[in-house]
Every structure is written in C-alpha cells, then in structure tokens.
Amino acid sequence: MANIEIDAPETNQLLLGNEAIARGALEAGIGFATAYPGTPSSEIMGSLAPIAKKMGIYAEWSVNEMVAFEAAAGASLANIRAISSMKGNGVNVISDFLINLQMTGIGKGLVLVVCDDPGGMASSNEQDTRPIAKWLNIPLLEPSTAQECKDMTKWAFDLSEELGMVCMVRSVIFLSHTRGNVRLDKLPKKKKEAYFADIYDVDNPRQSKFTCGMQFHPYKQSEELLKKFAKASAKCESSPFNWYAGPDKTELLIITSGICWTYSTEAVKILNLQDKVGVLKLGVTWPLPEEFVKKHLVKSQKILFVEEIAPFVERSVMELVANLPPESIRPALHGKRSGDVRAWGEQSLDLVIQSIASVMGIAYNSRQSRSIEYSQKVREISEILPHRTLTFCPGCPHRASFWAIKNALQLDGRNGFVTGDIGCTAMGMISPGSFQVRTYYAMGGGVGIAGGFGHLGQFGFTQPVIAVSGDSTFFHASIPGLINGIWNQSNFILAILDNDATAMTGFQPHPGTGVKATGESGEKISIEALCRSLGVSVEVCDPFNIKMTTATLLSLMAGAGGTKGVVLMQRECELVRAHKDRKKPYQMYIDPNRCIGEACGCNRLCTRIFSCPGLVWDREAAKARIDDAVCAGCGLCADICTQEAIIREEV
Amino acid sequence: MSIKDLTKDPLNLIIAGVGGQGNVSMSFLIGKALVKKGYFVTVFDNYGASQRLGAVASHIKISKEASNNSPLLHEGDADIIVGLEPVELLRNLSRFGNPDVMTITNSRPVYPIGVISGEVEYPDLNRALETIGMLSAKSWVIHATEEALKLGDPIFANVILLGALLGSCTLPLDKNSVEEVLKEQLPKAFKMNMVALSKGLELVGQ
Numbered sequence: 001m002a003n004i005e006i007d008a009p010e011t012n013q014l015l016l017g018n019e020a021i022a023r024g025a026l027e028a029g030i031g032f033a034t035a036y037p038g039t040p041s042s043e044i045m046g047s048l049a050p051i052a053k054k055m056g057i058y059a060e061w062s063v064n065e066m067v068a069f070e071a072a073a074g075a076s077l078a079n080i081r082a083i084s085s086m087k088g089n090g091v092n093v094i095s096d097f098l099i100n101l102q103m104t105g106i107g108k109g110l111v112l113v114v115c116d117d118p119g120g121m122a123s124s125n126e127q128d129t130r131p132i133a134k135w136l137n138i139p140l141l142e143p144s145t146a147q148e149c150k151d152m153t154k155w156a157f158d159l160s161e162e163l164g165m166v167c168m169v170r171s172v173i174f175l176s177h178t179r180g181n182v183r184l185d186k187l188p189k190k191k192k193e194a195y196f197a198d199i200y201d202v203d204n205p206r207q208s209k210f211t212c213g214m215q216f217h218p219y220k221q222s223e224e225l226l227k228k229f230a231k232a233s234a235k236c237e238s239s240p241f242n243w244y245a246g247p248d249k250t251e252l253l254i255i256t257s258g259i260c261w262t263y264s265t266e267a268v269k270i271l272n273l274q275d276k277v278g279v280l281k282l283g284v285t286w287p288l289p290e291e292f293v294k295k296h297l298v299k300s301q302k303i304l305f306v307e308e309i310a311p312f313v314e315r316s317v318m319e320l321v322a323n324l325p326p327e328s329i330r331p332a333l334h335g336k337r338s339g340d341v342r343a344w345g346e347q348s349l350d351l352v353i354q355s356i357a358s359v360m361g362i363a364y365n366s367r368q369s370r371s372i373e374y375s376q377k378v379r380e381i382s383e384i385l386p387h388r389t390l391t392f393c394p395g396c397p398h399r400a401s402f403w404a405i406k407n408a409l410q411l412d413g414r415n416g417f418v419t420g421d422i423g424c425t426a427m428g429m430i431s432p433g434s435f436q437v438r439t440y441y442a443m444g445g446g447v448g449i450a451g452g453f454g455h456l457g458q459f460g461f462t463q464p465v466i467a468v469s470g471d472s473t474f475f476h477a478s479i480p481g482l483i484n485g486i487w488n489q490s491n492f493i494l495a496i497l498d499n500d501a502t503a504m505t506g507f508q509p510h511p512g513t514g515v516k517a518t519g520e521s522g523e524k525i526s527i528e529a530l531c532r533s534l535g536v537s538v539e540v541c542d543p544f545n546i547k548m549t550t551a552t553l554l555s556l557m558a559g560a561g562g563t564k565g566v567v568l569m570q571r572e573c574e575l576v577r578a579h580k581d582r583k584k585p586y587q588m589y590i591d592p593n594r595c596i597g598e599a600c601g602c603n604r605l606c607t608r609i610f611s612c613p614g615l616v617w618d619r620e621a622a623k624a625r626i627d628d629a630v631c632a633g634c635g636l637c638a639d640i641c642t643q644e645a646i647i648r649e650e651v
Numbered sequence: 652m653s654i655k656d657l658t659k660d661p662l663n664l665i666i667a668g669v670g671g672q673g674n675v676s677m678s679f680l681i682g683k684a685l686v687k688k689g690y691f692v693t694v695f696d697n698y699g700a701s702q703r704l705g706a707v708a709s710h711i712k713i714s715k716e717a718s719n720n721s722p723l724l725h726e727g728d729a730d731i732i733v734g735l736e737p738v739e740l741l742r743n744l745s746r747f748g749n750p751d752v753m754t755i756t757n758s759r760p761v762y763p764i765g766v767i768s769g770e771v772e773y774p775d776l777n778r779a780l781e782t783i784g785m786l787s788a789k790s791w792v793i794h795a796t797e798e799a800l801k802l803g804d805p806i807f808a809n810v811i812l813l814g815a816l817l818g819s820c821t822l823p824l825d826k827n828s829v830e831e832v833l834k835e836q837l838p839k840a841f842k843m844n845m846v847a848l849s850k851g852l853e854l855v856g857q
Contacts, residue, residue: 014692174695174723177695180692180718181691181718270725349721368728374749374750379745381741386771391705613767
C-alpha cells in the first residue's frame, strides 16, 4: 500500500516491516529480486514487483523457493546485488542449493530474507529457521523494528559482499506485518552491469571458483568457509545493531533479539524496572558477537533470554559461558530451558512482563486486573463468545469441489479419503470441506504421500485416495509426485483445485495465470496440457457443476485399471472475481414457503453441513436465511437444497 | 473536534472486526494520517490465515516520543476499541478492556460458522450491546452496515466507523487529515468514502 520507491530522503514514512525490507534492498542498489509467496513474507516481493520496471530491477514470482533462490544466486555471481525472500518453510526447500553455495561463496551481495511464523498463525508449523544459519555458517541478522528492517537489510548487502557469502535477514510475523515509522535514506543512482567472470582458483587453475567438489575437495572448501566465517565473527562484533541500554550493574540482564527486544524494553518500562534491569539487544545472532556479550555478562548475576522460538541465542551464550576461564563468575541463566520463558509459540508483551516479573519476584497487575469487578465481568463474557473458525469464503469454488469429493467418496463406499496440501485447499480438513482431508504436511506432500498409499494394494489396501493440490502448489511441488505416480503406476486421483490464483497469500500470479510479477503477460502454461503430456487421463470440470464433478470422480475411482487420473476442477477464486466486478452474479433468497426448516428431514443440510457464511440459520424463524451483506451471490447453494427453497435470480 | 495531543503515551487503539470488513485499510488510513502529523505509530493487523470471516484485530500504538513500541497491546491496556462487529468488540474488550476504555461499535453481527451451522449461539444482540456499554467509560453504537448498504456497498461500514471515531474526539486527528490520506490512497473511490466519513461524523453528532 505504501510507495516504497519514493525518493524522499530524511522523510518519515509508515511502512510495513516487509515493505521496509524491500526499501532497504532498493537503498542497497539491488538489481534482482525473486520470491515464492508465503505468509508472512509475501509483501516483500508484493511491494517490489509493481515498481521493478520503473526502478530498473528484474523481479519475479518464481514457481518455488528453490528456483527463486537459485536465480538470485545467478544474478549475484554475475555482479548484480540480489534478494530472495520466503517464509521459513521455503528455506527447507532451498537448503540443498544453499549448502553448496556456501562452499563456493558468491559474487555481489546476496541476501536471503526469511520470515518465520512463531505460533504458526499462517503456517503448518512454527519452525525456527535460525538454526539453519548456524548449521551452514551463514551470518544471521535479526531486525527489531520497521526502521531496522530497512537499515539491516541494506547493511546485509554490504556484509554479504565484504565476506563473499550469503547473509540471512530473519523476520517474524509480528515484525513483517507491523507498520511503523521509517526514516528513508537515498536511493542509489549507480548503473549496474552484469558480467559473469570466469574466476579460477590459484590452486585449481582448471576449475571455476563457482563449482563444488571435484578438484576442489569438499574438505578444502569447508576450510575456506571457516576462514571466511572467522572474518564474519570479527565484523559482527562491531555491528551497529548490537547495543546495551540500562544501568552499569543490574539485578537482571535481559539478552534478546528481533521483535522480542521491543517486548523486553516495553515490559521493563511498564514494570518500572529501568534502574534494576538492563537490556542487551543483539542485531546479529550468528555468529554470536562473543566479546561484546562477554563484556556485558559481568553486569549481572542473573540473565534472562527472550527470543522466538527456539532457545537459539540462549544456547549460544551457554556455549560461551561454558568456555569462560575457570575463575570466572558464572551468572544464572533463565530462559526456555529453565521454564521462565514459554518454550513454544510466539512471545508477547504479556508473556515477557510475566517472565520478568517472575524472575524478579515481583507482582504485576494490569489496568484490567486492578478492578476485580471488571475483570470478573469480562471473564464471564469471554466464555460465551463464539469462536471464528477458518472457512472457505462465500462463493469459494473449493467449497463446491470438496462437496463433490465428499459425495463421490461416500457413493463409492470404500472408505476413501483425501491427502491434502498447503494453501486454501487445506481448509478441506475442517468443517467447510466436511472433514475430508486426512493428511496434511508440506508443499506437494499431498500427491507424494498419495503415491505411497496407492501402492499398498498387495497388502490388501482398497481405499480410494484423492490427492488435492491447488494450482500454485501444483507448479511448486506437485509435478514430481504426479510424474512419480504415473511412472510407477500408483493408484490415486490427483484433484487440482485450480482457482487461477495463489489465493491464500494474496492472489499472486503463477505460470498458469500467464501474468508475471510485474503485471506484464508472460507464457501461460496450461496445467491441462502439461498433465495430458504425461499420458494420464485428465478430466476438466467446473466444480460448480457438482453432479458432473461427482460423477467424474466416481468413474475414475471405478476405473478398470485402478484409481488413476487427474481431475482439473477449474473456477476462478471468488475474491479475484469480485475484485474485478463487485456486482453479484445472482441475487439469492429463500422461498419461505418451500423451506420447511426442521420438518424437512434434511437435518439443515444447507446451514449445518454446507456452511457458507452467507447462508445462515435463522433461529427465530426456524428457517434458512441469506445474509445479503455476506452472500457473494454465487448461486451454488440453490443446487444443494432438496426442496428447491433456495432461489437464485439473475441480476 | 479532535484532541490537541495525546492524553496518554502511548495511546492504544484497537480496531476489531472480521476478515473482509476492511479492518486493514482502516488501520492503515489512521496510521498514515498520524505519521503525517508527526507521531510515531505501530500498526499490527492480526489476521493470521483469514482471508474472509476470521477474527481480525488491528493494534495501533500512538506515541510522541517512542519509535520502538512493540506491535501488540498487553492485557487490559486499550484506550479506545472500535468494533466493526459486536462480538469482535466484546472479544477484544474482554482481553484489552479496562474501566477507562472508550468503545465505538457497529451494531451488525457477522455470524461465525459455528453459529451458522447451529452448533453455538450468537449472544443476544441487545444484551451484547448493553454489556459493551457497561464495560466502557464511554460508548457509541453505530448502525454502520445499514448506513453502508444505503450507500450501495457494505464495505463503506469501515469508513463510516472511521468518521465516528474522529467524531468521538479520542484521537489527535480531524476530518481534514483523514481526507488528505483518503485522496492519496483511494483516489477512485474518494468521493463515496468522503460521504461515508461525513456520515460517521454525523452519527456521533459532529
């Protein structure tokens, strides 16, 4: 939403953490940016792509994180600064390439931005990606505010170039998705020139520097890497993003990084402990700036670690303390290992207040809990509030797809099930999809695991298996699983729920849409043609035609050669459609004479099972009712009512 | 009609609603207008994985001095809560409310899936609104969705509530400062949004 390319140095702008990262990259003079969408990282490319052309940058949404990062590395090797951004899970996908790239080093500055999701609010897990940086000897920078998102990303490019290795900037959801004041610096005007120089090593004149193994024995490259990393350690000792604030002698020293620094600072202020508690902020958490930390360790007998998610800094400092000379005084270490800080989930101001209060042995009452009557009243209220579970949007084609899948599996009667995948389709595991999804792991995992189930016939396995994949997921990671299944003749159906968008993360384009990140048109790659070229039977359905979609699935399940085939369920994401045209396709209403409520015998199929937010059960009238403010007017529900009481009227 | 300066630092505002109601745009407009006036703000939109119909809460901290506030309010520390939806207001009131809090709520419920399917009950609306009043030092109930539907689209409810928020004299913002940001951010829908903004101001008697 903000203009990150504005050339207004010294002005204050309100930027999202992710926009500030993008701005930092612009100020660092990047020429190349790649990403695969993933909450909470998507706004980095989301803000770079629209301005890329104007700023003379190449920007792309790539089909997955691996190719995104590889492409960015290519630019770096050819003298162009490059950034690649992704969510934590994405780093798992690039790790093979990354481990090898660390062996050779890079050309121009290459920054890997990873946005973790402590608490897993928008992810399948809450992995802490920082240990990967430690594992691979990658300098790791953790900004704490929107301002630092910009400044540290910019610094990461200088650091990366100076050390000749990739640097990782790690954000978390509460930082990436918080807007804050950012004071801008100048945008560079220098012209960039790409050229890939054949760089040969003096010891191995017949092998390019940018190759792994062979005459470069891996152990020799490891040795080089460790030398480089020692340089990184020295460099990170003097980082301007590490600092201490507090008295010279403290009762408690908090060691913290990232967003947790803001919680810690604010908590100390709220608890009025500024005279007793000091806060050591680490901007670089790997390599640990050991000398800097040592200098401050003597300030206190008691240390508290506040970080997300793993006890990462905590363990590094433990290693440091273990290596102190024998005569040193060793402070008591409080954190996740001691149970003073919650070891799972995201941190928050509330939690950090509690941790500090408990370690300091003091009591804290909030403005709410100070009034016993008020806090009792709100506790009573909170117990009667209905929760909001995730659901498919009104008008979502996936509701129709899962309706058909459920019908087909029930009619088939062999206790078939769905293996799910990442994205909006994952909601097929909860009520809107009528609990159809039975397994759910990682991008492309649905089709891969289905390939395994589909080979169990020799052990008496007869259940039909339907793997579900979204369209963007299909391009990202489902293709190898499909090919493997076809080649090895596994029994499963792949249902591709193609809504022509990467919907869960904000409607980014992908190869099937034919639109590129910058909005220009590119090659449109047909999922249908691609699947047909593999020799598998491919059926194309509009999921809103529930009867036909159900029948198609049923006939594939009953196939003579086993349960095989691809069903492409195509219909545009309703949010994309509505963005182009706010007009509803149909005006929906309930015929009160036909809807006979509980007397119907359908057991409220429409509201209880179909559960579209626009179609509500009116308790007073004891009939179904359309909520006009929510209904998308898609017309689908008219097809599921056995009494034909739901009427769709052309608008 | 606006306060001259912060009555407290940081001044804490929550905008609570349901995915699709325009929470994020509303908090962005407020944040942007405040930065233009020289304040430090943090705006966090807590929406998790919800595109539509999940609970959304935007936490806004406004400060004259501190640029490093953390994104989330802590328990009981809201000064103003705006609800685009009554139950969402109550949900946030129960966690962040205190005897001094001021509230502005839209009267129109958006039913959670559990309510639609009949598994759980939505609290009685009149009693819910009464409770909100009881738990607030000062409160306003606005029929924002009904007014927005009169303007042709329920989405205007957020800007109507923004108008009401300006009219409640709780923020150091006036109509002009929001008008400027609306013009910048939503040039195409500027006129209709100004109608909605004025409607909100009118509904709280400004």
